[in-house]
Amino acid sequence: MSHSSFALPAETDPAALPAPRPSSPRSHRSGWIIAGILGALLLCSPLAFTKWPHYSATAVCKSCGLRKDFFDWDLRFSKSTIHRFTTESPTAISQALAGHQPAQRHEHDWTAFAAIPLTGNEADGTPPNLLYTVEAPRVARFAENLATYTNSDTQTKWRRAILDPAYAAVFAPSLRFMRFPESGFADAAAFDRWWRQAQFPLWNRLRELTEPD
Numbered sequence: 001m002s003h004s005s006f007a008l009p010a011e012t013d014p015a016a017l018p019a020p021r022p023s024s025p026r027s028h029r030s031g032w033i034i035a036g037i038l039g040a041l042l043l044c045s046p047l048a049f050t051k052w053p054h055y056s057a058t059a060v061c062k063s064c065g066l067r068k069d070f071f072d073w074d075l076r077f078s079k080s081t082i083h084r085f086t087t088e089s090p091t092a093i094s095q096a097l098a099g100h101q102p103a104q105r106h107e108h109d110w111t112a113f114a115a116i117p118l119t120g121n122e123a124d125g126t127p128p129n130l131l132y133t134v135e136a137p138r139v140a141r142f143a144e145n146l147a148t149y150t151n152s153d154t155q156t157k158w159r160r161a162i163l164d165p166a167y168a169a170v171f172a173p174s175l176r177f178m179r180f181p182e183s184g185f186a187d188a189a190a191f192d193r194w195w196r197q198a199q200f201p202l203w204n205r206l207r208e209l210t211e212p213d
Contacts, residue, residue: 057070064093065096068088072084100144134162137182139172141183150195
């Protein structure tokens, strides 16, 4: 009995498969070079030698009450700052003065001061600061009433007082003491009646509470 021979198809015959190519030493060197370059870039990147940007200070515009926060990008293990950037944001006062002259169009006159608590207020024991003043609803309504019902000289004088850091701790309490409503006055007649009685006592109270004995 004859046996017919069985052969694998050419496409699956191991003898028909191409022999594997030996790896080239040059390709290994190229891979290590690329890995070394990527590692060096990572070590030299700003993220390796810098800290995450952090809050450093705040300024408030003395004309409109707009707020500017400063953030510093520092080197690690050093006090050197490589970049400072800022963000501007509205406050209760800047929103109340929006559309009123001279706050409508002006060059910002920033009052910068040292780093301050972003949430400082009397409730948590932190002395009120200028950010407390520009966000106080009563002070914002007072600034809006001044811009609506008084002349430009009066507005300028009192706007400077509102945005003076020296009065930051006493302005809102003084308005409350003088019975200025937190929502302000709805018409000129009501504001004028209060203003005639309270203008000079309010100014004197601010001076008395801030001047040294």
